Amino acid sequence: MLATSSVNLKQLATQLGVSSSTVSRALRDSYEISSATRQRVQQLARQLDYQPNPIASNLRSSVSKTIGVILPQVDNPFFALAINGIEEEAQRNGYHVLIYLTHDKSEQEKQVAKFMTGGRVDGILLALASGTRGVGHFDKLKQLGLPIVQFDRVNDSLGTPTVTTDDYTSSYQATQHLLEAGCRTIAHLRLAECLSISSKRLQGYQAALHDHHIAFDPSLVLNGTNASEENVRRITQLLEERPTIDGIFASVERLALNSYQACQTLGIAIPQQLKIIGFSNTETASLLAPSLSTITQPAHAIGKEAARILLQALTKHRLVLPTQSVELKSELIIRASTSKQPVK
């Protein structure tokens, strides 16, 4: 058995009975190598804690001392806080941070991914756009050997480490909290997403309903947008058409705030007539009328942890492996918007 600290490319190749060049390309996830061989190579590399030759690796990638952060939006406290966590970690390691926005559009994400192949960055932190379905536009970056770590809005098929929160569990708890406060007809508001967080949050909501013997009603699921005005219009319409709705679980912050605006317009009293809870990182949650119950993600810690995994790869010339994925816990913070009063 080889000592785990000293295994090199050639030893990996010998042990696997393939050429060094095959190992090298397999480790970079090159499309030239069959998926079966790539898996064999990567598995052994992981097992033996293989570390690429720092000097060769340095020549290839660590030119810019820069990491790129691909974000769907910044007018969302979650991402603003996550950036702060990322920058804190980057600074500690002497790295610059470049931010690229996709505005939640798949087309823009594709352009950004293409743009990044130009060698501007050493590694990438990625939160996917809500409009993104496939992730093939990141293949080129992976082939170039650019390490990627996904956070919050992830797609497992990209095969990178991910840093996420317990979306399913916290959504279950939030829905359960509404049910225990007396709600029986709970709308679920979400971005029209193809993302795993979106489906996990929906699943948590469904499971809580199921455990309370309430049938899931798909017409209570409303797809929102990033435009508040349009959201308020849709929520107002839903509340008018379905006057029995007595609870709202918003899977993103903007939709919780837009629900407040819709209630303001319709003269619906929160929490007496309608209770609201939402994923949110806004500092103003406790200042709203009434104060908003939230599921609050550890946004700063998520950014910091994602950056830590990426920078460890860059500074210690390790591979980033999907097995390094981390799940952090969100916090359920009960405030006045879900207070238990008789629902009229």
Add this chain to the structure above:
Amino acid sequence: MLATSSVNLKQLATQLGVSSSTVSRALRDSYEISSATRQRVQQLARQLDYQPNPIASNLRSSVSKTIGVILPQVDNPFFALAINGIEEEAQRNGYHVLIYLTHDKSEQEKQVAKFMTGGRVDGILLALASGTRGVGHFDKLKQLGLPIVQFDRVNDSLGTPTVTTDDYTSSYQATQHLLEAGCRTIAHLRLAECLSISSKRLQGYQAALHDHHIAFDPSLVLNGTNASEENVRRITQLLEERPTIDGIFASVERLALNSYQACQTLGIAIPQQLKIIGFSNTETASLLAPSLSTITQPAHAIGKEAARILLQALTKHRLVLPTQSVELKSELIIRASTSKQPVK
């Protein structure tokens, strides 16, 4: 007189009686050329609407089709909205946008400026860090001929176009509004800044007091930070020490929200005991308890206009000249936090 559309470098040089190389360097603000000559050259170039040779200029600068945006923070709706305006304009012109954060620290701004000399971007949009005093760290970028447009947080001595709002006038109006609502002891909260917006906002406040025959009291000016917890501590202390304070004018959004938090802690009723108005772009202003009166800057338009000036320079190979500066108007939006009720 030369036709304004056809003047070239050589003609400028002939008319001024200097070499073409001197003109070229003077236009790039090179330190090798005396300030008097630079002024003479730039004045004539402006007068004759000189446009650099597109091909030569293209070789020098338009390699990356990228503009860099230097921002103090993103966890501030003003900057988040400004970015959206910038990106809208950049996309329309086929440019990429890279965002660099300084976290309001002068040291980080210096690092970013140095980093940008590496030729990553074709031009720069700049909002200064609150901690920045001098702007000498941008000299190198100017010498490299990189066009810069400043917005919101500007320093005139940098000699670039600026896009700002009517900070003095809107601060005067906000203070006047508090006075007319019955306030007599108005605190002014601001970031400890050396920026022109900060002093203009203070001056507007002072002028309104003066016109209402109220003496300016420097001990009512509180310097805040970007850390909410520390701000709440400072505001709480001020309100405890000066119980006669019946109005707060916050020159940045965070300090208005922190004032709400301080009042929550101290059990001070807004607006009955204390009225609050602040510069703010948050969508939640109308949802707060009570809804917050604001001076709202046209953040999206500011970003868009700054980008428009820069991209015109890049795509049409014009110089960016300080004379292109623009001032847009903010809007005073009166809500419940300054409602005129008898102050106890």
